[in-house]
Amino acid sequence: MDAVLSVDQGTTNTKALLVDAAGVVVARGSAPVGVTFPRPGWVEQDAAEIWRSVRSAVRDCLDAAGGLAPVAVAVSNQRESVVAWERATGKPIGPVLSWQDARAADRCDRLARTGLGDVVRRHTGLPLDPMFSAPKMAWLLESAGLSGPRATERSGVVVGTVDAWLVWNLTGGAVFACEAGNASRTLLFDLAALDWREDLLDAFGVPRTVLPEIRASDAGFGVTADLGFLPAGRPVAAVLADSHAALYQQGCRLPGTGKATYGTGSSVMAPVARPDDPRAGIATTLAWLTDAPTYAREGNIIASGAALAWMAQSLGLSGAADLEQVAKAADDTGGVHFVPAFSGLGAPYWDRSATGLLTGLTGGTDRAHLALAALEGVAHQVADVVEAIETGTEAAVEVLHADGAATGSGRLMQIQADLLGRPLRVADAPDASALGVATLARQALGLTGDGVPEATGGALVEPLMAAGVRASRRAGWAAAVARSRGAVVPPGPATAGD
Template identity: 55%
Template sequence: MGTPAVLAIDQGTTNSKAVLVDAGGAVLATQSAPVALATPRPGWAEQGADDLWQSVLQAVSSCLAAAGPVTIAGIALSTQRESVVGWNRAGEAVGPVIGWQDVRTSSWCSQLPAELDSLVRSRTGLRVDAMFSAPKLHWLLEHAAADRVGTVDSWLVHRLTGCREHLTEAGNASRTLLYDVLDLDWSTALLAGFDVPRSVLPEVRASNAGFGSTAGVPGLPDGIPIVAVLADSHAAMYGQGCTEAGMVKATYGTGSSVMTPVDGFVADGCTLAWLTDKPLYALEGNIVSSGAALAWTAAMLGLPDVGALTDLAASVPDPGGVTLVPAFAGLGAPHWDRNARAALTGMSSSTTRAHIARACVEAVAHQICDIVDTIPAAPERLRADGGATVSGLLMQTQADLLGRPVEAADVAEISALGAAELAWRTLGEATGWAGRRTARVFEPAVDADVRAIRRTRWSEAVAAARTH
């Protein structure tokens, strides 16, 4: 018998991560495996469903090998959200994973009736946009012989349970545009509006309701319960301890998510964060390109990675008047303009590669500010997590542009830890370690006038990108 641990699987856009967490929140081992992202046409983003599953198996195998003796008490899942998968009755994928950032359905979405968008907003808190699952599911059902469809959490549950279960978690379902977050069920009217039959969709369960048990998974014993499931951004909010109105977190990934809990459902920008004994709703703004913008700029400047980009950016005190608007697939919240185009403005003969790098770092922070500025009650501070938070320059820039302290999580596995804590609570362990970890704190270091000038320059660049 080894140390009791929850195996948290965090399946994201670019990698799958496995983390073993004990009941006190200590990370016993962590390993990751990459997942390739293909862009076969402009605006398309795909992953192999089997490749995604194999990356999970690889991460789990490596994690277990790196750990000491453990007894797996349960499995927790944290998954990318709006991406969709289709498979047949034999459990075989019948097409690619269509990624959340895929915009192949933008034109189709623009032709949908305004009445459907109004219904979507009133029953889901979201809006009709190619980022969400329903348009992708419609496309997938037209182009592949799928008997079952779902988001990534349902695909992983299906494979982990030996293809026995077809289940999804309420928070993930809330991102599809098909789930009524007030009635807590698939909406007949929304299903009809997007032409998605209920028969192909999974059963929706509460976040801690149990999702079957392992069967036939290489490297894992049969019978391990899948205790808890959360969407990745929601899991990060849980892991940050953001459970009350007025608390705000930002997750910096390929895109970014800014979330703040609210006391009840509101019809614009609201999402279901999780469902346990009762639903917790949150206002959320989604940014399409943040980590992706850093990676693109690094490649464009001939740099080996994002770390080299931020090092180069730190070599100059400011962007030298340069502004980058990374609208490579349009703009997400709060603009929601898929017709916007990326723009690099303000260059002169004295502009250097370092200025462009610095402008990219600022672009990531500016986009977060745009969303925080829409929150009705201005937060006192921002809790930050995700891979890009390792950059002290980005976190300091965020504090400077926001005019508020930024608390960056001290661990990279915050989404996995959030899912693991929910699992331990469900297993009867009163953990209480979410949001109580030490954090790096970045205080604003520029005055209000400087901040206003930089924010105004950004707003003007965004306006130009939207009127190309």
């Protein structure tokens, strides 16, 4: 059996899936990954713990497989997070700065005042925001006293995205490379040239010499070392950023298609024919690079699963999965809106000064209203991004494909279809990222047919909400977001409730 081991390294969890030639998961393992918040706006992880979680998840997966060994390895990973380590020893020199981390916001503001924001958006397709990797890379290097290319070269320190860290460890330090789609999330990658851009490297103070080689998504990333928990000599056949891998698995490759991945945050992506001028609040990114580049418009939501987890904890529940049960007691939110701007808002606002808030509270607000408001808060954010992606385009996203852990909530999926006013296709399994990169790896090795899988299967959720009710709830949400961003919103029909 030609099975591929797919490692999906996410923000709070690492999964390992053994996927057979038919795309069926025959074994799996998982391990949690911790996240710390040492200061307001700072979000960190431990690079050594991330690697331990990979070892644990893979070991459990292969144990469950009963001796079935993979012919190859594929990797999907959390994006934008940054690791710096000593090339000679593989020892991290500081924390992993999470994609959620906003400590470089002041740096981005200073650079924006020089006009760099326009340059960044024009060449990378991204807004100048601390979510992306370059300002985090600069912070890590400077905090280690490694400002300037000469100091950095002498130190032997390298810096990269999480995929580069995993490839480095899987190959025993033999390969220092990152995948092109991950590179496109750094603010340093030229979408047209498909390479690091020198003027941006200079602007952020990140020398090319400390960065990994950029490789195509299916170009091969060396072979596994003798690691003890995984057979040696297996090709690391493909790497994709997690949201990109989900898009690949969902078969979304033409304008008019799109998907939303519900994780700690959410990524809403829709393919475009070319990397044209990005729309307000929406990024253009490289989805994957095979024999030709595939580009996509994308909006990144900072807190979706994180918002559900926060509300569950605040209500004394054991986890986000319990929110749906509590929300069953409410037909609507009673006028409550929850804006989870824990570290500001991402797309389509990109406002790091926005603050999280609950609006519309009354003496009659109960737990069910709050639980339902959390579910709606996630769905409203996705609807905001879909609407922004579609602005100025010829092809609307007729059916939005959904994947990720939160798709297990039937109530959330119905709310999402209702607030979008269009059908939602929910993936058969929440593991679209792991399955997508496994599919690409099989194709790279010639173990399956050519092309991207078609977006078939999965439950179709039709919208049930009346247009007038949808408009009222969307207007109420817009007013709540405006308040979150510091606007004074006068009372009126748009804020009176649902």
